[in-house]
Structures are given as C-alpha cells and as structure tokens.
Amino acid sequence: MSAKNHKLFILRPGDKFEPLNLVLGENYREEITFLVLPGVTAEIDLNAELSGAGAEVKIRGLFLCCSDEKVSIRTNIRHSVPSTSSSQLICGIAGGQSRASFAGRIVVVQDAQKTEAIQTNRNILLSDSARIETHPELEIYADDVQCSHGATIGRLSEEEQFYMRSRGIPEGEAKILQMISFLAPVLEGREDKEALMQQIEKSLRQMV
Amino acid sequence: MKESLLRIEGLHAGIGGKEILKGIDLDIRPGEIHAIMGPNGAGKSTLGAVLTGKPGYEVTSGRVSYMGRDLLAMAPEERSWAGLFLSFQYPVEIPGVTISAFMKAAIDAKRQNAGLPAFTGAEFLKLLREKMAFVKMSPDFAKREVNVGFSGGEKKRNEIFQMAMLDPALSILDETDSGLDVDALKIVADGVNALRSPEKSAIIITHYHKLLEYVVPDKVHILKAGKIVASGGREMVDVIENNGFEKF
Numbered sequence A: 001m002s003a004k005n006h007k008l009f010i011l012r013p014g015d016k017f018e019p020l021n022l023v024l025g026e027n028y029r030e031e032i033t034f035l036v037l038p039g040v041t042a043e044i045d046l047n048a049e050l051s052g053a054g055a056e057v058k059i060r061g062l063f064l065c066c067s068d069e070k071v072s073i074r075t076n077i078r079h080s081v082p083s084t085s086s087s088q089l090i091c092g093i094a095g096g097q098s099r100a101s102f103a104g105r106i107v108v109v110q111d112a113q114k115t116e117a118i119q120t121n122r123n124i125l126l127s128d129s130a131r132i133e134t135h136p137e138l139e140i141y142a143d144d145v146q147c148s149h150g151a152t153i154g155r156l157s158e159e160e161q162f163y164m165r166s167r168g169i170p171e172g173e174a175k176i177l178q179m180i181s182f183l184a185p186v187l188e189g190r191e192d193k194e195a196l197m198q199q200i201e202k203s204l205r206q207m208v
Numbered sequence B: 001m002k003e004s005l006l007r008i009e010g011l012h013a014g015i016g017g018k019e020i021l022k023g024i025d026l027d028i029r030p031g032e033i034h035a036i037m038g039p040n041g042a043g044k045s046t047l048g049a050v051l052t053g054k055p056g057y058e059v060t061s062g063r064v065s066y067m068g069r070d071l072l073a074m075a076p077e078e079r080s081w082a083g084l085f086l087s088f089q090y091p092v093e094i095p096g097v098t099i100s101a102f103m104k105a106a107i108d109a110k111r112q113n114a115g116l117p118a119f120t121g122a123e124f125l126k127l128l129r130e131k132m133a134f135v136k137m138s139p140d141f142a143k144r145e146v147n148v149g150f151s152g153g154e155k156k157r158n159e160i161f162q163m164a165m166l167d168p169a170l171s172i173l174d175e176t177d178s179g180l181d182v183d184a185l186k187i188v189a190d191g192v193n194a195l196r197s198p199e200k201s202a203i204i205i206t207h208y209h210k211l212l213e214y215v216v217p218d219k220v221h222i223l224k225a226g227k228i229v230a231s232g233g234r235e236m237v238d239v240i241e242n243n244g245f246e247k248f
Helices: A158-166 A171-187 A193-207 B044-052 B076-081 B099-113 B121-134 B139-143 B152-166 B182-194 B210-214 B235-243
Strands: A004-011 A020-024 A029-036 A042-050 A056-065 A070-079 A085-094 A099-108 A116-125 A131-140 A146-154 B006-015 B018-028 B033-037 B057-066 B084-087 B094-098 B170-174 B201-206 B219-224 B227-232
Touching (some): A020 A056, A029 A193, A042 A056, A056 A070, A056 A171, A070 A085, A085 A131, A099 A146, A116 A171, A131 A146, A158 A171, A158 B076, A171 A193, A171 B094, A171 B099, B006 B044, B018 B227, B044 B084, B044 B170, B044 B201, B094 B099, B099 B121, B099 B152, B121 B152, B152 B182, B219 B235
Parallel strands (some): A020 A042, B033 B219, B170 B201
Antiparallel strands (some): B006 B057, B219 B227
16 A cells, blocks of 8 residues: 555635645545634635545545635545545534535446445534535446445534533533534544644634 | 521522423522422422523522522523532533543633632542542543443433532532432432532432432422422421322
C-alpha cells in the first residue's frame, strides 16, 4: 500500500477555496479535511475520480456559521474501476441568518464492482432563521457494491442542556460541550485532533 | 429551631396550561430528610421539576425560598451552585460527552462561581476516583459517554455519583429507587446516608417504601392530586405499605 496523502484546509474570514480535482490511481490514498470557521462565505468544490484498484479517498469536513455566511459544499466522487473506496463525513452547525448547503454526488460505474462508498452529512440548526440544505445523490450502476448515505438536520437537545445545567454547567458551556461532541467524529483518528479542537472550541465560544 | 432551608408556600404549577400542583406547602430545615409519597400522577415529579427549574413548567402562584433566596428566580445552574441537586427519574444520555468531561465542566463552574481556583487535573481526578469508589462504580466509567448504554441500575448509581461529586445541601431524589434490585438499592441508600449531616437535607420522592427501609425519613408527606393530603413521621410509611394511598 502506498502512503496516504493528507490535505488540511482551514478557512478563515476572507479565505477562498480553490476547486480540488483529484484523480487517484492504483492504491493511491488521499485524505482531505476542511474546517470552515465562522465568518467565512465560501464554496467548497471537491472532485475525485478513483481510477485505479485500491484507490481510496476520505473526506472530512465541518463548517461553523453564526451570522450571515453562505457556505456551499459540493463533492463529486466517481468510482470508475473495481475495488475502490470513498468515505465522507461532513458536519455543520448553522446559526444566525446563515445559509449552508451540501450536495454530495457519488457515481459508481457499471464495472466498478466491490466499490465501498459511505457518505454522511449531519447538521445542527442553532436558530430559526438559518437554513441548511442537503442533497445526497447516488448513481450506482454496478451491483456488487457497498454504498450508504445518511443526512440529518437537527437541533441541540434541550433535554441534554437541562440535565447539564442542573449539574451547574452554564447554558453556554452546555451548548459548547454538545457541539464539540457533535463535531468530534470529523477529527477522529487525527494526531492533531486536540490542537484543532482547541481552535474550534474558540470559534464555538464566539457563537453561543 | 433552625431556619428553613427550603420553604414552599402555596405553590401552584403545571405544564402546557394544565395545573398539576394545586397548592403545596412544605418546610424543610437543615439536616431533615423528607419523603414525598403518592400514587402515579400525583405531581411528585412535577414538584422536582419545578424546584430545579426545568424549562416548560409554569408556576402560576406561590413562593419558594431556598436559603432565604427566591428559588424560582434562579436559573437551573444557579440553583445547582447554591447546593440544590436533583437525581433524575430518567437520567439523560449525552452521546459524545464523557462522564469525566461532564463532571469537570460541572465542578469547574461550581468552583468558579464560588470564587475558588479551578482544580488541577490531578485534584479533579482524585475527587473523581474517590466518589466513584464511594458508589462502587468501576473507574472505566469515567471514560464512558454519560448514561449511554448504561443499565437502569448504572444510571441511578451515576446519579448518586454526581450527587457525591457536587456535595449538595439539598438533594431531591426523584424515584431513584424505581427499577433497582436490592444491591443497587443498597448502594443508593448508602450514598444518601453517607451524605447525611446536620446541615444537609434531602427530599425523597417515591411511591414505594423500599428505599425508606434503608434511609429513614424524619417526615413523610402524602401527595395526591397535586396537594399534600397528610403529613407525619416515619410511621406513615408502614400505614401506606399496609393500606396503600386509598384512604388519604
């Protein structure tokens, strides 16, 4: 197995994201992580074609919106040969009057048997005037594949918040704990998880 | 005579426009353990919810003073800092938050509010281990997500563990004994008894007499249809055990 390539993008206010177009050959493994911090309006455009057996792409992303940001995320994964895999986990939190959208396309061509593809998009709305849209789109033409997708949009549980507050954890802290636990899976397994989480926590403190 | 720790006067409260508590009066002094017994639907859990400030419950009239303060004007976290603790009938699962992180946040907030310096990691860990041993919880639980995948007994033990960590002046145990086997019940009872002191009080809400065999109350109140219909000493427990709530 060849080594894995890691790409980490941290978007702060004013940053732009150049569309990423990857072609992954045999046994080529790529991991892409993006963190969209509050105050960023951006389009994240990720395209990957898995064109050699054993190719693997892992996409991890999170976005935090709290005012009038517009974040649009598009992923487009094409499994064009047998025995490749892709996994996507995108978690977002939207408050204020922000707008966020996720469109995730996965194409598995007819002879790309033994494809594994997972796509998960989880979202939390913090306000009534924020909007989140999620559009999973799977086109699967092969029959021996393992593909799954899931999308959720929810709110922070008030029941959990009351439980924490009844133990003396202030409401804002309770929300931060909830949001950290919601976002943590995005950074799971990374060596720099703690350091990145600290940056995220700082941002969350501005949001509550 | 000592001053009241908690004084409830003419409390009317409900949820969603429906009145559940229809005039409660209660006076709890430091060191006293009160049992509130009653059939299902009497308003026992509503009383616990109102005292801890659960959102959604409305107090329509009456007053509650705690340590001389207007309890109903305090946020749930402020009530906790002032030493009020509710052991939940249905403890809440918090996926992704470990018991250790949960308790660290709680203890940090409590100490900060009291103007005390934050515990160091070592100090916190020492307290955590000590209190876990106290309720016979395996130290592995510190890393488990709060109540996620816990058995009924483990959840209740976790409540008593939190109570021991926070060392409250007034503990309200809402049906803490329901669904417990004898061993778990004893652990809960030992926990409550060990925290007894001349300054600390407890309200035990239950519809069984089971826990009250191990934790002997000073006063027993019968709550029925939103009102306290009878009050007495510990002998009331036997009356209820033999005759049920019918005659009240």
